[in-house]
Amino acid sequence: MSTVLIVKDLWVKYFTSSGVINAVSGVSFSLSRGEMLAVVGESGSGKSTLGYALLNMVPKPGRIVKGEILLDGVNILKLSEEELRKIRGSKISIVFQDPFTTLDPLRKIRDQFMEFLMEHGIDKNNALKIAREYIEAVGLTERVLDSYPHQLSGGQKQRVSIAMAISLNPSVVVADEPTTALDVVVQKQIMDLISDIKRRYSSSFILITHDLALALERADSVMVMYGGYVMEMANKNELAKNMAHPYTKALFESLPRIKQRTLPKYLTGYPPDLRNPPPGCIFHPRCPFASEKCRIMKPELVEISKGHFVACHFAR
Amino acid sequence: MGLLRYVAIRAALIIPSVLILYTLVFIVLRILPGNPVIAALGTKNIPEEQLNAIMSELGLNKPLYVQYFEYLINFAKGDMGKSMIVRGRPIASDIADKLPATLELTIWSILISLAIGLGLGYLGAQSRSKYINAFVRLLGSAVFIIFIPALGLSLQLVFSKYLRLLPSSGRISDIVNFKPITGIYTLDALIQLNINAFIDALQHLLLPAFTLGLVLSGPYMRLTLNNLEAILESKMVEAYRARGISEAKILKHAFKHVLIPVVTYTGLQFALLMGGAVLTETTFNWPGIGTYLVDKVMYRDYTAIQAVVVLFAIIVGVISLIVDIIYAVIDPRVRY
Amino acid sequence: MSFALILKNPYIASGLAIVLIFVAFALFADVIAPYSPIDAAGPPLQPPNKLFVMGTDNLGRDMFSRIVYGSRIVLMIVAMSISLSGFIGSILGLVSGYIGGVLDKVLSFVMDSIYAFPSLILAIALSVALGPSPVNAAIAIAVVYVPTYFRMLRGHVISIKNEGYIEMAKALGLPTTRIILRHILPHVLKTLMIVFSMNSADAILTEAGLSFIGLTVQPPTPDWGFDLYKGRGFVLAGAWWLMAFPGLCITLLAFGFALISEGVSRIVGVRLR
Numbered sequence: 001m002s003t004v005l006i007v008k009d010l011w012v013k014y015f016t017s018s019g020v021i022n023a024v025s026g027v028s029f030s031l032s033r034g035e036m037l038a039v040v041g042e043s044g045s046g047k048s049t050l051g052y053a054l055l056n057m058v059p060k061p062g063r064i065v066k067g068e069i070l071l072d073g074v075n076i077l078k079l080s081e082e083e084l085r086k087i088r089g090s091k092i093s094i095v096f097q098d099p100f101t102t103l104d105p106l107r108k109i110r111d112q113f114m115e116f117l118m119e120h121g122i123d124k125n126n127a128l129k130i131a132r133e134y135i136e137a138v139g140l141t142e143r144v145l146d147s148y149p150h151q152l153s154g155g156q157k158q159r160v161s162i163a164m165a166i167s168l169n170p171s172v173v174v175a176d177e178p179t180t181a182l183d184v185v186v187q188k189q190i191m192d193l194i195s196d197i198k199r200r201y202s203s204s205f206i207l208i209t210h211d212l213a214l215a216l217e218r219a220d221s222v223m224v225m226y227g228g229y230v231m232e233m234a235n236k237n238e239l240a241k242n243m244a245h246p247y248t249k250a251l252f253e254s255l256p257r258i259k260q261r262t263l264p265k266y267l268t269g270y271p272p273d274l275r276n277p278p279p280g281c282i283f284h285p286r287c288p289f290a291s292e293k294c295r296i297m298k299p300e301l302v303e304i305s306k307g308h309f310v311a312c313h314f315a316r
Numbered sequence: 317m318g319l320l321r322y323v324a325i326r327a328a329l330i331i332p333s334v335l336i337l338y339t340l341v342f343i344v345l346r347i348l349p350g351n352p353v354i355a356a357l358g359t360k361n362i363p364e365e366q367l368n369a370i371m372s373e374l375g376l377n378k379p380l381y382v383q384y385f386e387y388l389i390n391f392a393k394g395d396m397g398k399s400m401i402v403r404g405r406p407i408a409s410d411i412a413d414k415l416p417a418t419l420e421l422t423i424w425s426i427l428i429s430l431a432i433g434l435g436l437g438y439l440g441a442q443s444r445s446k447y448i449n450a451f452v453r454l455l456g457s458a459v460f461i462i463f464i465p466a467l468g469l470s471l472q473l474v475f476s477k478y479l480r481l482l483p484s485s486g487r488i489s490d491i492v493n494f495k496p497i498t499g500i501y502t503l504d505a506l507i508q509l510n511i512n513a514f515i516d517a518l519q520h521l522l523l524p525a526f527t528l529g530l531v532l533s534g535p536y537m538r539l540t541l542n543n544l545e546a547i548l549e550s551k552m553v554e555a556y557r558a559r560g561i562s563e564a565k566i567l568k569h570a571f572k573h574v575l576i577p578v579v580t581y582t583g584l585q586f587a588l589l590m591g592g593a594v595l596t597e598t599t600f601n602w603p604g605i606g607t608y609l610v611d612k613v614m615y616r617d618y619t620a621i622q623a624v625v626v627l628f629a630i631i632v633g634v635i636s637l638i639v640d641i642i643y644a645v646i647d648p649r650v651r652y
Numbered sequence: 653m654s655f656a657l658i659l660k661n662p663y664i665a666s667g668l669a670i671v672l673i674f675v676a677f678a679l680f681a682d683v684i685a686p687y688s689p690i691d692a693a694g695p696p697l698q699p700p701n702k703l704f705v706m707g708t709d710n711l712g713r714d715m716f717s718r719i720v721y722g723s724r725i726v727l728m729i730v731a732m733s734i735s736l737s738g739f740i741g742s743i744l745g746l747v748s749g750y751i752g753g754v755l756d757k758v759l760s761f762v763m764d765s766i767y768a769f770p771s772l773i774l775a776i777a778l779s780v781a782l783g784p785s786p787v788n789a790a791i792a793i794a795v796v797y798v799p800t801y802f803r804m805l806r807g808h809v810i811s812i813k814n815e816g817y818i819e820m821a822k823a824l825g826l827p828t829t830r831i832i833l834r835h836i837l838p839h840v841l842k843t844l845m846i847v848f849s850m851n852s853a854d855a856i857l858t859e860a861g862l863s864f865i866g867l868t869v870q871p872p873t874p875d876w877g878f879d880l881y882k883g884r885g886f887v888l889a890g891a892w893w894l895m896a897f898p899g900l901c902i903t904l905l906a907f908g909f910a911l912i913s914e915g916v917s918r919i920v921g922v923r924l925r
Contacts, residue, residue: 055558088560102555106572106647116559148648164559333765337774340766344781457914461906463857465864465880466899469887473895477888484888591772595861599884609773610865613780625777632768 004171004204005031005054005092010067012049012058019275023049023062025228028301031172036198036205038215040251041225044271047208050225051176054206055088072171090120093165097177099157103149109135109160110145116164134163137200138193155186159193166197176208191218212251216240221307224248227272227282230301234308244304244315246287281313289314326640330633335388337629338622342384345618387622396623407623410608416499417487418604421528422593424502424521426582428529433536434571434578440537441544452537460534464592468527468599475523485601488517524600528592532585539581543574576647583639587632661919667849667911674905677723685717690872693717697891707893709879710886718874719897725875726905729790729868730855734848736794741801742844748802749809760806767799771854772861779867789868793858797851804847808840849913853906860902876902 012024024046031037041047052058054069056076069076071092076084096102104112110131117127135144138159149157158178165173175194179187195218198205207219215222216236223233224247232245243249250267257264269286272278278285284294291313299311378386387397396407433456440452476484488494488501494513497504502521505514547553547570556566597606605624612620659665677684687693692712693704700707706715744763748756766774778792862868863877871882876898883894 057554057558059554085560085562088558090560094558096551096555096558098551101551104552104556104569105649107569115565116561119559119561119565150649161555332761333768336762336765337769341774341777341781344778457910458907461853461857461903461910463860463877463899463902463906465860465877465884466895466903469880469884469895469899470892472888473890473892477890587768587770590770591861594770594772594776595864598865609776613776613865613867616780618781621777621780625773628773629765629769632770636768 002033003030004033004072005206006068006070007054008068008070010050010053010069011065012046012053012062013065014062016061021274022228022277023274024053027067027225027228027230029223029230029233031204031206033171033204034198034202035221036207036219038207038209038219038222039225040209040212040215040222042210042271044227044274045225046228047210047225048176051094051174051206051208054172054174055092055094056084057088086120089116089164089170090168091170092172092174093168093170094174094176095158095161095165095178098181099154099161100181102161103157105149107148108145109147109149109152113145113160113164113167117167120168130167131163134167135160137166137197138163139189153186154182155189158182158186158190162190162193162197166201166203169201170203172204172206174206174208177210178207179214180210194218212248213255224251227277228274229282230309230311231283232308232310232312233301238305238308242305242308244308244310245312246289246314247283250286250288281311322644323637323641326637330630330637333633334626334629338388338626339384341622341625342387345622346380346383391623391626396627397619407620410620411605411623411627413499414603414605414608416496417602418593418597418606420500420502421521421524421596421602421604422589423500424525425528425532425589425593425596428525429533429536430578431533432530433533434540434574436533437537437540438544440541441548449541452541456534456537456541458534459530459537460532462531464527464531464595465599467531468524468596471523471527472600482523483520484523487520487603488513489520524596524602527599528589528596532589532592535581535585536578539577540574543577544570547573572646576643579639579643579646583636583643586635586639590628590632661915663911663915663918665915667908667913667915670904670908671912674723674727674901674908677720678727681721681724685714685720687714687717689713689718689721689874697886699891700893706897707891709883709894710891715879715893715897718879719876719901722874722876722879722898722901723905725786725869725873726856726859726877726902729786729793729859730852732787732790733793733797733855733859734852736790737797738801738844738848738851740794741798742805742840744798745802745805745807746809746840749806750813756806759802763799763802766796767803771796772858775858775862776865776867779862784867784870786868786873789859789862792862793855796858797855800847800851801844804843805840808843846913846917849909849916853909853913856902856906856909 007030008028010024010027011022014021014023027046027050029037039047039050049058049062052062053064054071056064056069056079058064064077067077071087076087076092079087103109110128113131113135114124114127117130118124122130131145132142135142140156140159140163144152144156144160149160152160162178178194179190182190191214194205194207197203205219207215209215212222212224216239219236221233221235222239224231224245226247231247232239232243234242239248243252247267250265253265254267255264267286272282272285278295280296281287281290281294281299284290287294293313297313299313301309301311302315303309304315390397394408396411436452436455440449443449472484475482483489494501494505494510494516495508497507501517502514505511505517548566553566553570556569593604594606594609596602597604598610601607605627609621609624612624659668687704690713693714694708694712696708696710696712698704698708704714704716706719708714709718744759748759775789775792775796778795779789782788782791859868860877860880863875864881866878866881869875869878871878879898880895883891883898887895
């Protein structure tokens, strides 16, 4: 199983006028070919920042301050702007959350798609062929190529974005909450499409989401983040069976179930202020099991069983 | 709605607009106590017969409402009436003579205005320094308020009198061998491949077009600054970058977005351009409609003034329409 | 909205300072001006020197005195036209917006047509028709700017009309005039201030434009634009001071009003342009 992406000890901070925000703190993981890793967390967990970091596109005033990101063996954090530009979209691509603002409203889909392909060295004839091929691959008709973005629905626009994101056969596709802005019916369609593409082209996906249920349903492995730290990481089945971290358990318990009679249990409290994070375990203020040790010492990410990592003093 | 229907409706609305301005000016001009011919000629000592002869020649002894409609109908046919001062001279031919000059000045002014406005706006948006950004913003507001004749005269003093680099008035030097075709000298010179004439005409154009262009560039600076900044920070551009599109291409696309408010603004403020053109022409003795109007004002030639007002109303209406069409072409969302 | 807050704003402070200087010129011209503006005080066409700070014109009159007295005419014309257009435009806008219907549609179209037309050219045509005099110039300028106020007030009324509390007032049976005056006007006052100041800047330039064509005052009355008009020939022969100072004052005063407008819009938080 070849590894396409290795992230080692990644730290990303935002240097704002009101303080330094620790968005991503010491995140490490690896991704294999054809694997989908779901990064799950609330807003402010650092998952979106992580997504941007993988393309070395963290928006100002953010900066990657430490760590390595090895894409197909190459540390992209050491690349020049021009080299980065070349790999974006071709070796690693991203599908954004909001399909309504990520396509240029003034240009036809065909023009945007072809420009993208040609910027990466494809000649005009082949560009048209590839554009057609992938528009159909995502379940749209060729008519879409002649359309302007505003003539398409949200779901259709997202499919276009996905088509572009996979058309150059990137090693990794980052999907940042790809279905959050869409209604539930379309959500399923888009996720089915993504699963299908994963299968057909052996693409590796990083699915960023706040929805643990979605993650457990679709992904191969799941990484739970909170306050910029990795709380727990495991293969999907292993996680579903042996959820170890209190936060993961809390997330799981807050999911509504069809047959349940009581309300789901929600986690109380607020996400941490990342400018002034609490000492010790970042989750301890909201953790029902928090002890003195948790308040003082940061838990390391420990492998409690094969491939299952937890950062908690009480995990066994 | 479709582009065609949209254009048709907009075009049709020009007519009532023109009518309103015409009526307004007609009323004010005619309510005037006293005889307009006497006022124009400046003297009361005209024998009655001659006065009546002049008035019937000019159609001024007919009842007011007849004059109102007759003028309109004639105008539609291309007859703008006869000058009250220069006996028998049709106004339409005067205007046809002078219109190209104003057109040429206007076009070059807009070009210069866009160049300065978009250029400085771009610099301000791209610059890392907060100061340059603020400076461009301030400059934009400041130039807009400059009194055109003051700027024009200053430039004339510096470049014509002291530096002797550029001519201070007129459109082309007598010594240049030149034959006008359309009346737009720079265009004509190009068509005839007459480089000398082209350069000469350009030299004459430079000061007046720069004067008007600089003053009108202010709003473009602010527009470009704000919009370019906003677009370059938008999710759309972020997506472009994530797909590996080069900064150069991104800039090109961003500019298309900036064009929308720029074009809209141009349409809205074309009227300002016309007013500025009048002042510029007067300052530089540029033989266009502006100077024509001012001359007629001096001599109280009411018919001519009336004709100019109607003409301008039509021009503004048509330009506004053209701008709307351009807008619809650039932004496909407007059409559907 | 305390006065201290208003004055601390750098835009308003600087703009007001400029405007007040000229207002002072106008009010205290007799005291400030060293010479008479209409009688010759020295040799003609003197560049600025110790005796004549801004030089003399072709008739030997002191330019500085003419500038000082000129502020009177300029400010008077501008004040008159703004008040006139503000008053008429606002009332028409309020009524039209509130009553709506055919009246509103027709009036709006008329106002839009006038608004779209080049202001200077219309002012010129009207001035000529009425006959050149400061008062007529003020009237002409006023007509040109009526649509500005009309549109603004009408827009405000329409947006407020759709808000609930007006309906409440109507339901309680309050008379129309009272609704307009008591409930709508205060909200409108804020925007009015911005428009007033911006309009003043425009009006000054329009007045100067009219003067530059000779349509406002008759000689020997001092007026900045008029002096520019008369002095043109001499300027091009080298008498730069005949253009520099009137031109500067026009632009400066207009800029002062523009600064005030910018400042007020920042405080009030409304962006009109």
